[in-house]
Amino acid sequence: MTDLQEKPLSSTPVYDGVLLKVRRDEVRLPDGGTSVREWIDHPGAAAVVPLFPDGTTLLVRQFRYPPRRTFLEVPAGKLDVAGEDPATVARRELEEETGYRAGRLTALGALYPCIGYSNEVIHFFLAEDLTAGERDLSDGEFLEPVPVLLAEAVAQARRGELHDMKTVAALLLAEAHLAGRASKP
Amino acid sequence: MTDLQEKPLSSTPVYDGVLLKVRRDEVRLPDGGTSVREWIDHPGAAAVVPLFPDGTTLLVRQFRYPPRRTFLEVPAGKLDVAGEDPATVARRELEEETGYRAGRLTALGALYPCIGYSNEVIHFFLAEDLTAGERDLSDGEFLEPVPVLLAEAVAQARRGELHDMKTVAALLLAEAHLAGRASKP
Numbered sequence: 138m139t140d141l142q143e144k145p146l147s148s149t150p151v152y153d154g155v156l157l158k159v160r161r162d163e164v165r166l167p168d169g170g171t172s173v174r175e176w177i178d179h180p181g182a183a184a185v186v187p188l189f190p191d192g193t194t195l196l197v198r199q200f201r202y203p204p205r206r207t208f209l210e211v212p213a214g215k216l217d218v219a220g221e222d223p224a225t226v227a228r229r230e231l232e233e234e235t236g237y238r239a240g241r242l243t244a245l246g247a248l249y250p251c252i253g254y255s256n257e258v259i260h261f262f263l264a265e266d267l268t269a270g271e272r273d274l275s276d277g278e279f280l281e282p283v284p285v286l287l288a289e290a291v292a293q294a295r296r297g298e299l300h301d302m303k304t305v306a307a308l309l310l311a312e313a314h315l316a317g318r319a320s321k322p
Numbered sequence: 323m324t325d326l327q328e329k330p331l332s333s334t335p336v337y338d339g340v341l342l343k344v345r346r347d348e349v350r351l352p353d354g355g356t357s358v359r360e361w362i363d364h365p366g367a368a369a370v371v372p373l374f375p376d377g378t379t380l381l382v383r384q385f386r387y388p389p390r391r392t393f394l395e396v397p398a399g400k401l402d403v404a405g406e407d408p409a410t411v412a413r414r415e416l417e418e419e420t421g422y423r424a425g426r427l428t429a430l431g432a433l434y435p436c437i438g439y440s441n442e443v444i445h446f447f448l449a450e451d452l453t454a455g456e457r458d459l460s461d462g463e464f465l466e467p468v469p470v471l472l473a474e475a476v477a478q479a480r481r482g483e484l485h486d487m488k489t490v491a492a493l494l495l496a497e498a499h500l501a502g503r504a505s506k507p
């Protein structure tokens with residue numbers, strides 16, 4: 138396997154905002170040349186597929202400012218700091234956004250949504266044994282829970298009817314996990 | 323359905339880099355309050371699942387600087403300008419990265435990878451009737467084509483063994499499209 142690595146020569150913070158931290162690095166390329174990489178330094182996130190005994194999941198309808206449209210999404214949120222336990226974040230965001238507490242949480246893997254310009258990684262979980270807790274949205278957060286059968290949400294994802302990539306990935310990872318569980322003797 | 327929209331009050335470019343354009347907007351929230359949204363203004367991208375008659379696809383192994391790791395990815399690239407035809411970009415990136423020309427391109431849908439802080443949308447395509455063209459990597463681009471059976475790549479995605487989210491989404495959209503095609507009378 139070829140060595141494809143790029144090595145940092147310098148790293149400069151170029152924007153330090155409320156939400157976004159942007160850095161501009163000079164890097165050494167595999168062929169010895171140099172180039173510039175601009176990237177978002179992100180603490181990571183957790184996303185949850187809640188599952189009720191009757192096969193229903195909960196998505197949340199939310200307006201997202203950057204693309205200026207409303208999405209159906211799995212409940213999700215950022216880690217407060219890099220290194221925070223993603224399972225803790227998954228439980229917190231699920232309860233804050235939907236009002237449900239997860240009795241059982243299963244890790245479904247982790248994916249990078251924007252490898253060209255962000256180090257964000259999203260940790261995915263299946264949440265079961267749900268009990269009613271307390272909904273508590275963050276300041277400036279407006280969203281609407283939408284119950285739907287998981288099988289129907291998966292079909293919508295496969296038909297291209299859902300447009301948030303983490304939601305499509307989450308539903309398909311949950312489906313694969315549940316199929317694996319069902320096929321075990 | 324509740325009105326969840328946020329309306330722009332002001333928009334300021336805060337970083338205008340080689341790759342990244344970052345803006346900071348003040349917005350009016352649905353409850354009448356105000357908040358700040360920081361976001362990447364991105365032209366969009368296209369990603370391609372190439373498919374040979376024997377069921378093989380081509381992934382590319384590439385080091386990505388922001389997460390500092392190497393990924394197996396579907397061939398993909400940015401639109402040069404917002405509004406460029408995504409199919410044109412898909413054909414160009416496929417040939418540049420793998421050396422193959424697509425005789426037949428099928429749109430598989432579009433997904434937003436980072437709705438919290440970017441307006442990027444990725445357009446997905448299945449590429450068939452492939453013929454040998456000319457590989458031609460951009461400056462500062464280093465990658466290695468990796469042939470793998472599409473069915474095996476899909477299985478890897480479902481097992482959580484691939485870590486680039488657009489690649490997982492692309493493979494699963496391609497699989498769903500091909501399953502739909504196979505089931506047609």
